[in-house]
Amino acid sequence: MEWLAFSIACVATIYFAIHYRGFRRGLMFVAGGVIALAAAAAIYFWNDNRQTEARRQIASKLIRLDQIRVLDAKLALGSFAEMSGTIVNRSDFELSGLTIKVVVSDCPRYKANYFDRFDDAQAPEPHGDATAPAQSQDHKAAPNPEHGPWEEYQKEQDGAQCGIVGEGVAHLYSIDVPKGQKRAFETHVTLPKLPEMKKWSWRYSIEGPIAKY
Known part of the structure; x- marks a missing residue:
């Protein structure tokens, strides 16, 4: 039903545009107004998008x-x-x-069994007095004896x-x-x-x- 009404409206518009000069002139004014409004809207949205992008670029540099x-x-x-x-x-x-x-x-x-066995067989015996005072923070800490040299x-x-x-x-x-x-x-x-x-x-x-x- 909608397509039928639209078809009738199109046919009527073409008929009046062909046979009536005033109708054609009015139709041209309407078309010009629509084009002008579309151009104004396009310019507005383009300018708004440009300003938004400019604000976004500034906002992206405000926070480190x-x-x-x-x-x-x-x-x-x-x-x-x-x-x-x-x-x-x-x-x-x-x-x-x-x-x-x-x-x-x-x-x-990796499975650690191989390294554990190697550590047990190859790890050197600890040296030094077990009761010696701990190293100061200015020196490199001694390796943890619980871990092997291949850790x-x-x-x-x-x-x-x-x-x-x-x-x-x-x-x-x-x-x-x-x-x-x-x-x-x-x-x-x-x-x-x-x-x-x-x-x-x-x-x-x-x-x-x-x-x-």
Whole structure:
């Protein structure tokens, strides 16, 4: 029914535009007015967007990265990764939004039995008087006798096995944390599908804090 009414209106407009000069002139005025209004609206929105972007660029430089902290950060993996914590704003401006980059790693550990056996067989006997006073803070502390000499090497080997399996970001908009205050948050992290992991770990970094503008 609507299409029929629209078709009749179009046919009538064409008929009157062909047969009546005054109607054609009025139609031209209407079309010119519509074009002028559209051009004015386009200019207004273009100028408003330009000013908004300029304010945003200024706001992105008002808060330093070291002025924003995240406390008690937690990452829950599942069908959707969720990050939670508390944002602390130590700047002089109200925090409007920021981006948090999340990196997930899989860190399987070597079996330590081989190193333990090697330590037991090769570790040197401790020297010196067991009752000697402790070293002052100006000297290098003695190695912990409970750990073998290959512990650091083992840690390096374990670290070499850590591989990044996923990277993602969380965008926090309109969080509105006043200066000197803190606010809890919970947000979705856009992580890719993660493989089966043996012992995963994660880290995050704060990027792009924006002051309210």
